[in-house]
Amino acid sequence: xxxxxxxxxxxxxxxxxxxxxxxxxxxxxxxxxxxxxxxxxxxxxxxxxxxxxxxxxxxxxxxxxxxxxxxxxxxxxxxxxxxxxxxxxxxxxxxxxxxxxxxxxxxxxxxxxxxxxxxxxxxxxxxxxxxxxxxxxxxxxxxxxxxxxxxxxxxxxxxxxxxxxxxxxxxxxxxxxxxxxxxxxxxxxxxxxxxxxxxxxxxxxxxxxxxxxxxxxxxxxxxxxxxxxxxxxxxxxxxxxxxxxxxxxxxxxxxxxxxxxxxxxxxxxxxxxxxxxxxxxxxxxxx
Amino acid sequence: xxxxxxxxxxxxxxxxxxxxxxxxxxxxxxxxxxxxxxxxxxxxxxxxxxxxxxxxxxxxxxxxxxxxxxxxxxxxxxxxxxxxxxxxxxxxxxxxxxxxxxxxxxxxxxxxxxxxxxxxxxxxxxxxxxxxxxxxxxxxxxxxxxxxxxxxxxxxxxxxxxxxxxxxxxxxxxxxxxxxxxxxxxxxxxxxxxxxxxxxxxxxxxxxxxxxxxxxxxxxxxxxxxxxxxxxxxxxxxxxxxxxxxxxxxxxxxxxxxxxxxxxxxxxxxxxxxxxxxxxxxxxxxxxxxxxxxxxxxxxx
Numbered sequence: 101x102x103x104x105x106x107x108x109x110x111x112x113x114x115x116x117x118x119x120x121x122x123x124x125x126x127x128x129x130x131x132x133x134x135x136x137x138x139x140x141x142x143x144x145x146x147x148x149x150x151x152x153x154x155x156x157x158x159x160x161x162x163x164x165x166x167x168x169x170x171x172x173x174x175x176x177x178x179x180x181x182x183x184x185x186x187x188x189x190x191x192x193x194x195x196x197x198x199x200x201x202x203x204x205x206x207x208x209x210x211x212x213x214x215x216x217x218x219x220x221x222x223x224x225x226x227x228x229x230x231x232x233x234x235x236x237x238x239x240x241x242x243x244x245x246x247x248x249x250x251x252x253x254x255x256x257x258x259x260x261x262x263x264x265x266x267x268x269x270x271x272x273x274x275x276x277x278x279x280x281x282x283x284x285x286x287x288x289x290x291x292x293x294x295x296x297x298x299x300x301x302x303x304x305x306x307x308x309x310x311x312x313x314x315x316x317x318x319x320x321x322x323x324x325x326x327x328x329x330x331x332x333x334x335x336x337x338x339x340x341x342x343x344x345x346x347x348x349x350x351x352x353x354x355x356x357x358x359x360x361x362x363x364x365x366x367x368x369x370x371x372x373x374x375x376x377x378x379x380x381x382x383x384x385x386x387x
Numbered sequence: 388x389x390x391x392x393x394x395x396x397x398x399x400x401x402x403x404x405x406x407x408x409x410x411x412x413x414x415x416x417x418x419x420x421x422x423x424x425x426x427x428x429x430x431x432x433x434x435x436x437x438x439x440x441x442x443x444x445x446x447x448x449x450x451x452x453x454x455x456x457x458x459x460x461x462x463x464x465x466x467x468x469x470x471x472x473x474x475x476x477x478x479x480x481x482x483x484x485x486x487x488x489x490x491x492x493x494x495x496x497x498x499x500x501x502x503x504x505x506x507x508x509x510x511x512x513x514x515x516x517x518x519x520x521x522x523x524x525x526x527x528x529x530x531x532x533x534x535x536x537x538x539x540x541x542x543x544x545x546x547x548x549x550x551x552x553x554x555x556x557x558x559x560x561x562x563x564x565x566x567x568x569x570x571x572x573x574x575x576x577x578x579x580x581x582x583x584x585x586x587x588x589x590x591x592x593x594x595x596x597x598x599x600x601x602x603x604x605x606x607x608x609x610x611x612x613x614x615x616x617x618x619x620x621x622x623x624x625x626x627x628x629x630x631x632x633x634x635x636x637x638x639x640x641x642x643x644x645x646x647x648x649x650x651x652x653x654x655x656x657x658x659x660x661x662x663x664x665x666x667x668x669x670x671x672x673x674x675x676x677x678x679x680x681x682x683x684x685x686x687x688x
Contacts, residue, residue, distance in 0.1 A: 147558065148595075149676060179494070210490045289438065289440060352682070
């Protein structure tokens with residue numbers, strides 16, 4: 101098995117999140133970017149400006165959809181209407197794969213609009229995998245789930261987060277969007293070794309990697325996506341590439357968004373880390 | 388083992404409790420003296436572990452803050468004129484009361500204010516006059532959000548008016564307001580005038596920007612009929628309260644045509660992929676597209 105199964109056979113290199121402060125620059129200057137990631141929910145509309153800009157971007161660039169509202173960990177299942185809207189957008193973007201978060205976010209029709217942590221229990225593994233499998237079947241496009249940043253652990257957890265991610269992705273047969281910044285954030289907040297996490301992830305399922313910055317406080321980290329990537333996160337990225345190969349890599353920058361050039365320059369730093377990781381991988385293989 | 392469904396119901400219920408303490412102090416919400424309820428603190432202990440760096444209450448509080456910060460930021464962005472007219476204290480009291488009573492039921496934050504007008508009409512936090520005006524204003528400002536994301540169908544050329552099945556462009560919103568809330572955008576402070584009801588149309592103009600105009604009550608009725616879709620004759624099949632003069636009707640149709648309000652009723656195919664106008668890059672206002680994201684909100688401490 102290879103990650104190609106979870107990327108629709110499409111190989112992408114470095115991308116950045118498509119954000120409104122950059123629309124004008126992208127459409128007028130047409131910079132060379134391998135691909136853009138969009139937040140699906142911002143374009144799940146009937147018309148107007150969101151679809152207008154999306155169509156213009158699609159004329160020139162490859163776009164991959166990334167969601168924040170699927171909530172596959174919901175105990176009461178995923179929302180069918182949401183899936184229909186999502187599929188409609190998939191037809192428009194022709195995204196090679198689609199991703200969302202390994203989280204829950206609503207119950208009894210009440211929405212949190214947050215990526216809430218799932219208790220790491222066997223019941224949650226079964227329910228989440230069932231939701232993901234049904235989603236992937238319905239959307240008819242490979243699906244990848246992303247590990248989220250978390251700010252606490254549930255009482256009654258029956259496994260670690262990395263065991264939960266591996267169990268769910270295996271049982272649902274979906275890909276993984278490995279967010280190495282989220283691993284770092286959670287490792288500080290919840291007290292674990294982030295390298296142990298990266299080393300446990302099934303490499304053949306990793307379809308994409310996210311990198312981002314965050315905000316450090318005295319005793320915890322908040323995943324604000326408003327700073328450059330820090331070195332410990334780059335090192336986790338390097339290790340992930342060493343294990344998974346040249347996986348599509350995307351920089352998220354969502355707060356205090358700087359110029360397009362600054363974001364793109366930050367994203368392209370991943371290329372040097374990727375090369376060094378692949379060289380290490382080749383050395384290990386040769387040895 | 389606590390069932391997943393119970394955990395999630397209790398967790399979200401805790402997040403939807405009112406903000407307290409330093410979290411509340413870092414928002415615009417009116418200050419209160421009380422800290423977290425014993426119920427909130429007990430729920431944190433029940434649900435969450437003592438972590439390496441954070442206690443259960445601190446962990447739950449981080450999610451609690453994020454829930455409220457996200458909702459408050461979003462709704463304030465969507466109702467700027469209401470905020471100006473109500474003043475900071477009343478506005479934030481209203482928002483808190485509204486969000487406690489009407490938590491989001493949509494996948495997108497863009498719909499967060501969908502019930503605000505109805506809620507405001509019954510909210511006892513302000514006197515009756517303000518209730519009427521603020522409710523009408525909330526309805527108007529929400530219409531601006533609706534037109535932002537509504538479909539656009541192919542407009543009907545004059546030659547096809549008599550033969551085509553007609554419809555009203557989905558991005559044209561018709562409002563019947565009990566007070567002239569459209570005046571508020573020009574006011575520095577809330578200064579209510581005569582409370583005559585008004586009829587408004589709000590739509591996306593050719594440049595993609597929001598536009599609005601007052602319309603005649605009979606024009607309102609005819610446009611509402613156009614929304615139901617049908618042939619031209621069906622607009623006039625039923626009588627209206629007032630019989631409009633032919634010149635009036637002619638002028639209305641001319642305006643509707645110029646504004647591209649009259650559209651071909653879509654087929655299943657065009658509804659799947661509605662017409663999207665591609666305008667010059669510089670002419671488009673891109674704000675408010677990025678409502679949803681995966682990032683957490685910045686905190687003060």
